[in-house]
Every structure is written in structure tokens, then in C-alpha cells.
Amino acid sequence: MPPITMHTLASLRERLVEHLDGRRVRADVALGPYTTFKVGGPADLFVELRSSAEMLAVLELARDAGVPVTMLGGGSNVLISDAGLRGLVVRVHGGAIDLVKPNRVRAEAGVTINGLVRWTIARGLAGLEAWAGTPGTVGGAIHGNAHFQGRLMSEIVDSVLLATRDGRTNELPVGEMRFGYDTSRVQHTGEVVLAVTFKVERGDPEVLRRVARASLTYRKRTQPLHMPSAGCIFQNPHPDDGPLPPGVPRSAGALVDHAGLKGFHLGGAQVSAVHGNFFVSDGAASAADIRALVEKCRDGVAAATGITLREEIVYLGDFGISGKSPGR
């Protein structure tokens, strides 16, 4: 893609203002507040969208202008560089939830997982309740195939409505989503998640509420929820990654702990003393601090165990070093 000029951005901005309320189209917007880490430099252009229809229109305008688009949901699984993001950042926020069949619920990409959990429980629909407390949106959860206590989000997905970057839509059954641990096809194709249909069944709201409360209690007990973070930094290692040290479980946090790095500080970033796979910010951490801490822990774990950890979080923007974790 050719370099983005001020002129290109200005004309895309004009086109966006024609299509959306002008107040929703902003330039030079600090992205930190839109992430749970609370770090990250500015976006050249920033819009907040709700519906699939708006997303399709905006994707088409950006394609015509030749401006790259970065999708952002709840910003709970990303580290955005201090230099920010060039082009257009689309934050997807809110949207519709519908019971499309007695056993199928469809949610647009910007619906929060917590909002969807509350919606289904209130209607006596079982399936989503154990996901209570998962930050972020339906779109983000599909992108990384969110997981909790050994379960994958894909287990409750029936189909996904995707858009290509030039605005063509495609409804895919779950089997075509190439879901795996922390992966989905959209990571490879760059497609945008517009909506997801989830499998549900009838359930007693009181029982569902109890399951949701248990998930929330577990999170409060095991995660440093009082400080900015992006959840787990690293994926848990795969059996092919090499043998584990005796007595250490197949958990990235346990390996960081084993390497003596739990609680380790670097600038304003710290490996949480509560959970070795959660990195937290003291509120003044830069993205560079957090990235350097990731490398420190990867190196420390590799030196102590021979296992090279891969990131679960997504890097957005330029960090001056390769943004890719080591492949398997």
C-alpha cells in the first residue's frame, strides 16, 4: 500500500463525515484510553461504529481511499505502540443481540461478552454464562478464540458473519473458521467479524447466575483486576515446545514463575505478583516498557527451561522490532 499522505487522510475524513455524524470521526486520537493496558499512541483517524451496516460502509470508504484499517474491540488483548497507529482505527462498540431461533443467539461484533452473558442469562438461555468477566467484545473473542478454564469460545459458536477488507460479506459455519487455541482464520485473512451466532439451550436463570458468579469469583481470586493489564501475555506452551521442568504445569505463568520473574519490574511495567502471565502497568508504563518486559520474560523462560513462549496478546503498531512471536 502506498504511503498515507495528509491529503489522503483529509479526504477520507471528509467522506467519513458525510456518512457518519461528524462528531464520531476524529483525528489524532490517543488510543490508550481505549485499551485495558491504558497505553498506546495516537490514531491518525478514529471512528466508533456500532452496526454491521456502518462497518461495511466504512471499510469500503477506506478501501477506496487506500487507507489501512485497524480493528479495535474492547482493547483488552492488545498492546498498541507508543507511536500509535497510522491510517484509520475502527473501534467497534455496541450492537444488536437477537434470539434468531429457540437455540441460537446472534450478536453483532461490538457487543461485549459481559453484555451478552447478562442478556442470555436474563432470558434463561444457557451457554455463555461461564464467560462472565471476560473483557472485550464478540469480535475480539472470535479473532483470538478466547479461552477460559480449558474451554474455547469456538465450542459455543454456530456461525460467523465476516466481511473482507473490501466489504464483501460471507457467513461461515464454525467448521470453516479454522479455530484453534488462540487462533482463528481472521488472523490470517484480515477479515472483519460483523456478527456471530451462538449455540444456546434452555436453562434456569438462577443456576446460570450461579455459574457466572463462580467465574467472576475465580477471576477476582486469581487475577490482578485492580491494575491495567491485557490479561495473559503468553500462550500456554504446546507439548511440542519441549519437556517441562519437573513439577511445573503446562502454563506460561508457571514457567515465568519458575524462571524467577514473577513480580519483576521494568520501567512502569511489572509481572504481576498474583499471576505470572499477567503483566500490569503502574499507570505510567509505556508500550516500550511492556514490550521490553515481554522479551525479558521470554528470554528468562528460554534460558531456564529451553521453552520459547509465544504471545497471546496482539501487537498493534511499530515497536521498532519484529512484532511477531516465534513460530512453532
Ligand SMILES: Cc1cc2nc3c(=O)[nH]c(=O)nc-3n(C[C@H](O)[C@H](O)[C@H](O)COP(=O)(O)OP(=O)(O)OC[C@H]3O[C@@H](n4cnc5c(N)ncnc54)[C@H](O)[C@@H]3O)c2cc1C
Ligand atoms: C483482566 C483480563 C482478563 C482476561 N481474561 C481472558 C480470558 O479468560 N480468556 C481469554 O481468552 N482472554 C482473556 N483476556 C484477553 C481479552 O479479554 C480477550 O482476548 C478478548 O476476547 C479480546 O477482545 P477485545 O474485543 O478486547 O479485542 P481487542 O483487544 O480489541 O482486539 C484483539 C484483536 O482482535 C481484533 N479485532 C477486534 N475486533 C475485531 C473484529 N470485529 N473483526 C476482526 N478483528 C477484530 C483486533 O484487531 C486485535 O487484533 C483477558 C483480558 C483482561 C484484561
